Amino acid sequence: MFLQRVLLRNFRGFYGDQTIDFAPLGANSVTVIHGENGAGKTNLLNAIFWCLTGEFTPRLSNIEMLLNKAARDEDKEAECFVEVTFKHEDKQYLARRTVTGRNLSSLEVIPLDDGVGKPFTSPQQFLEKIIPKGLSRWFFFDAEAIGELELSGSTQFRQELRKVLGFELVDRLLEDLDRCLSKKQSSLAKAVNSKELDAIQEAREKIEHVLPAQRDKAKALEQQLAIADARVSKLEGELRNLPKSKPLQDSRSRLEARRKNCVTSKKELQDRIARYVGDSAPAVLIASMAAPFQDQLHVKENSGRLPAPFSEQLVEDILRDATCVCGRPVDHGSCEEAKIKGLMRSASTTAFNQRVRAIQYLLKDIEATRETYGTSLADLQRRVETNDTDIAEIDDQLKDIKRQLELIDEDSIQTLERERSAAATEARQLSQQLAVINDQVTKNEARLRDLKLQYENTAKKLGHGDAVKKQIDKIKRLSDYIAGTLKKQELRALNLLQIELNRILTNYLTKHYSARINPRTYEVELLDAQGRDVGRSTGEGQVLKFAFITAVVALAGRKTQEKIEFLAEPTVAPLVLDAPFSALDPEYQGSVAENLANQSTQLVLLISSAAWGDAVAAALEHHVGKRYVIVSRQQGPRGNKPVKTMRINDQVLTLNEYDAERDESVILEF
Amino acid sequence: MSQQSLFTAGKTIYWPAEFADLVSMLKGQDSLGKPSHPALYSFNTGAIVLAAIIGLIHDRERDVGPQRLEISVDIFERQKLVNSSLASFILLIPLIGTNDLELLRPEREDELLGKFQRYAAGGLEYLRSAMSRSSDSTGFAVIRAEIEKAMMATPRIIQAARRLAEEEEEDIRI
Numbered sequence: 001m002f003l004q005r006v007l008l009r010n011f012r013g014f015y016g017d018q019t020i021d022f023a024p025l026g027a028n029s030v031t032v033i034h035g036e037n038g039a040g041k042t043n044l045l046n047a048i049f050w051c052l053t054g055e056f057t058p059r060l061s062n063i064e065m066l067l068n069k070a071a072r073d074e075d076k077e078a079e080c081f082v083e084v085t086f087k088h089e090d091k092q093y094l095a096r097r098t099v100t101g102r103n104l105s106s107l108e109v110i111p112l113d114d115g116v117g118k119p120f121t122s123p124q125q126f127l128e129k130i131i132p133k134g135l136s137r138w139f140f141f142d143a144e145a146i147g148e149l150e151l152s153g154s155t156q157f158r159q160e161l162r163k164v165l166g167f168e169l170v171d172r173l174l175e176d177l178d179r180c181l182s183k184k185q186s187s188l189a190k191a192v193n194s195k196e197l198d199a200i201q202e203a204r205e206k207i208e209h210v211l212p213a214q215r216d217k218a219k220a221l222e223q224q225l226a227i228a229d230a231r232v233s234k235l236e237g238e239l240r241n242l243p244k245s246k247p248l249q250d251s252r253s254r255l256e257a258r259r260k261n262c263v264t265s266k267k268e269l270q271d272r273i274a275r276y277v278g279d280s281a282p283a284v285l286i287a288s289m290a291a292p293f294q295d296q297l298h299v300k301e302n303s304g305r306l307p308a309p310f311s312e313q314l315v316e317d318i319l320r321d322a323t324c325v326c327g328r329p330v331d332h333g334s335c336e337e338a339k340i341k342g343l344m345r346s347a348s349t350t351a352f353n354q355r356v357r358a359i360q361y362l363l364k365d366i367e368a369t370r371e372t373y374g375t376s377l378a379d380l381q382r383r384v385e386t387n388d389t390d391i392a393e394i395d396d397q398l399k400d401i402k403r404q405l406e407l408i409d410e411d412s413i414q415t416l417e418r419e420r421s422a423a424a425t426e427a428r429q430l431s432q433q434l435a436v437i438n439d440q441v442t443k444n445e446a447r448l449r450d451l452k453l454q455y456e457n458t459a460k461k462l463g464h465g466d467a468v469k470k471q472i473d474k475i476k477r478l479s480d481y482i483a484g485t486l487k488k489q490e491l492r493a494l495n496l497l498q499i500e501l502n503r504i505l506t507n508y509l510t511k512h513y514s515a516r517i518n519p520r521t522y523e524v525e526l527l528d529a530q531g532r533d534v535g536r537s538t539g540e541g542q543v544l545k546f547a548f549i550t551a552v553v554a555l556a557g558r559k560t561q562e563k564i565e566f567l568a569e570p571t572v573a574p575l576v577l578d579a580p581f582s583a584l585d586p587e588y589q590g591s592v593a594e595n596l597a598n599q600s601t602q603l604v605l606l607i608s609s610a611a612w613g614d615a616v617a618a619a620l621e622h623h624v625g626k627r628y629v630i631v632s633r634q635q636g637p638r639g640n641k642p643v644k645t646m647r648i649n650d651q652v653l654t655l656n657e658y659d660a661e662r663d664e665s666v667i668l669e670f
Numbered sequence: 671m672s673q674q675s676l677f678t679a680g681k682t683i684y685w686p687a688e689f690a691d692l693v694s695m696l697k698g699q700d701s702l703g704k705p706s707h708p709a710l711y712s713f714n715t716g717a718i719v720l721a722a723i724i725g726l727i728h729d730r731e732r733d734v735g736p737q738r739l740e741i742s743v744d745i746f747e748r749q750k751l752v753n754s755s756l757a758s759f760i761l762l763i764p765l766i767g768t769n770d771l772e773l774l775r776p777e778r779e780d781e782l783l784g785k786f787q788r789y790a791a792g793g794l795e796y797l798r799s800a801m802s803r804s805s806d807s808t809g810f811a812v813i814r815a816e817i818e819k820a821m822m823a824t825p826r827i828i829q830a831a832r833r834l835a836e837e838e839e840e841d842i843r844i
Contacts, residue, residue: 278710362758
């Protein structure tokens with residue numbers, strides 16, 4: 001897909017028709033759209049994203065209000081739509097999504113070659129063929145929220161990445177095979193008429209019935225939580241922009257950062273406690289039973305000891321040579337040989353003594369561990385309590401800040417604080433619900449696996465040689481084969497993604513850092529030259545996230561050296577980024593910008609003047625084919641309010657105007 | 671302490687595959703292997719030793735069964751509790767269970783390992799049942815409760831053991 005044009009009619013802050021013609025493909029295929037905070041960059045990104053997918057990015061608030069307010073005041077029947085003209089595989093199309101009611105819209109996709117063609121009957125399916133659902137949010141990325149991009153291997157992240165890698169279909173196939181297997185096993189249980197098998201099968205079917213719904217619920221909750229979290233941070237950002245609430249919001253941010261640290265150290269302490277209990281448990285549990293053995297071992301070690309200077313070797317030599325040290329024969333099968341062998345059975349040989357000594361050392365360690373267990377554990381628990389007290393104190397201070405914010409005599413602040421509070425409560429509740437449902441899913445998955453094993457063992461015991469067994473074996477073999485092949489392909493795909501990611505990181509970073517993707521959890525770690533995890537909250541961690549988006553887009557477009565068998569058709573689509581770079585350390589902004597331009601087929605950047613620094617300008621200027629500015633117009637006089645400008649190639653752009661006919665955002669070509 | 675191996679090279683400890691999730695749980699992981707709660711153990715070895723001790727103190731033994739997972743004894747030897755290797759527990763647990771010191775003889779090694787495996791399998795089964803009854807599915811609360819019981823019981827057991835030892839001495843004198 002290559003974007004050619006977007007037309008917005010009365011979409012959110014944009015009154016009337018606003019158009020952007022994107023830079024054509026070629027050397028200067030980057031389109032830059034400048035705009036200050038609140039001018040409408042996120043609205044513009046969402047206009048394109050919504051038109052093509054019917055969805056919004058998580059940070060966008062009030063998604064039910066799409067029709068521009070001024071247009072609605074003038075005419076309640078005013079139209080609100082977004083039209084995207086694009087080319088795909090050398091054919092031109094027009095996608096138009098129109099608001100038809102609260103949270104309702106209609107989509108039309110029309111082929112434009114040879115005049116205006118007939119609209120497609122399944123327009124969304126057509127668009128999803130071009131950009132699969134799981135991929136779209138990577139191509140239309142709200143980079144202002146890049147901090148919230150979760151690379152720690154959440155279920156949602158893993159699922160999305162699996163979609164990107166094209167494994168969704170194979171996953172579904174395996175689920176279907178599992179269902180087939182379950183059905184066959186059910187018929188087998190009936191055929192062999194075993195109550196035990198019946199009971200296992202019934203328990204299994206019950207779980208299989210509820211588990212998909214639980215998984216879907218968890219997925220939905222994760223998405224809702226991401227939206228609620230994004231909303232909290234957006235509202236806090238707005239509170240920080242107002243002079244009266246800024247100091248309090250800043251204090252809140254500091255306290256929340258401290259609280260986060262306290263929670264992290266509490267977690268670390270809990271980890272230490274668990275590890276300590278785990279390490280000590282064998283010793284403490286066995287201490288009382290082991291203690292009486294100390295003396296027995298000592299007696300045993302000494303009682304059968306061979307006197308020095310004799311050794312086992314000497315005895316072995318006597319038996320081998322069939323001659324004693326005194327010269328008497330020790331013939332094979334003789335009573336002398338039997339006597340020596342008998343003595344050896346009760347003698348303390350080296351191996352035996354080594355084991356006895358190992359146990360003696362262990363008994364000492366057990367005793368030492370048991371003696372210190374109580375006090376060491378109590379010490380760790382006291383530290384957790386201190387941490388809890390700190391958290392409680394911070395919570396009190398946070399409540400106080402909330403009260404102070406509510407007392408500020410300014411409607412906008414009170415409204416923002418109310419909304420923030422509601423969003424934070426919602427996020428907390430969602431998080432709790434998610435924890436509960438995830439726990440249920442984990443328990444049910446474990447139980448299911450257990451029941452499957454039980455079933456197999458019981459079925460084996462009963463024995464069955466009929467046609468059903470053959471069918472079961474067939475399905476199992478097929479399932480195992482596909483699962484095995486999928487595993488190999490998955491590892492290969494993750495490896496390719498890791499190679500791509502590291503290639504990009506090499507271009508971005510001055511330090512010798514590399515990325516590693518955990519094949520089990522899909523967690524993405526950033527490692528220093530010594531292989532130590534440097535964490536994702538560092539400046540380099542932010543760069544990792546940009547690199548990751550670029551790597552995913554490159555992989556989706558199969559811009560890699562190697563191919564992955566299960567990967568669906570390559571997805572070549574524009575990369576549209578809202579407000580990138582502001583989240584990055586200045587030292588990395590230039591290299592990230594340059595790379596984004598080089599990696600993507602078409603790049604559309606929505607960017608503020610603050611983020612358009614010298615490094616970014618130097619990196620991108622020679623790639624820019626089209627440039628627009630979103631001007632924010634306000635009703636009412638300017639008063640003391642500032643007029644913001646930015647200088648591009650010795651020309652000055654005005655970014656906001658006053659005394660306007662209405663509050664609106666206007667897109668102007670520059 | 672000697673670095674020489676306590677066991678013949680290539681020996682393996684087997685444990686029932688049906689408890690793989692439980693062992694993951696003790697390692698702080700959910701069913702996908704993703705860290706989900708504080709881990710009692712970093713490796714399977716720690717969880718298996720714990721299970722064998724639980725099997726021993728609750729007198730629970732069972733067969734490993736055909737669906738089995740394995741850990742080389744070398745791995746137990748490389749991991750430590752204070753100064754001792756975890757492999758020492760493979761010696762001690764069957765010893766306590768049988769009260770037969772002769773089990774330490776190299777020629778009875780397979781018997782010793784078999785006994786350890788049976789306790790481990792029995793202990794895993796006991797833990798699964800205890801964890802399913804507990805409000806905490808991670809195993810932490812169950813282990814803490816077992817430790818509490820052991821700490822409370824220690825003085826009585828020690829007294830009983832001393833009494834037994836005294837009686838034995840008395841018998842020898844007679």
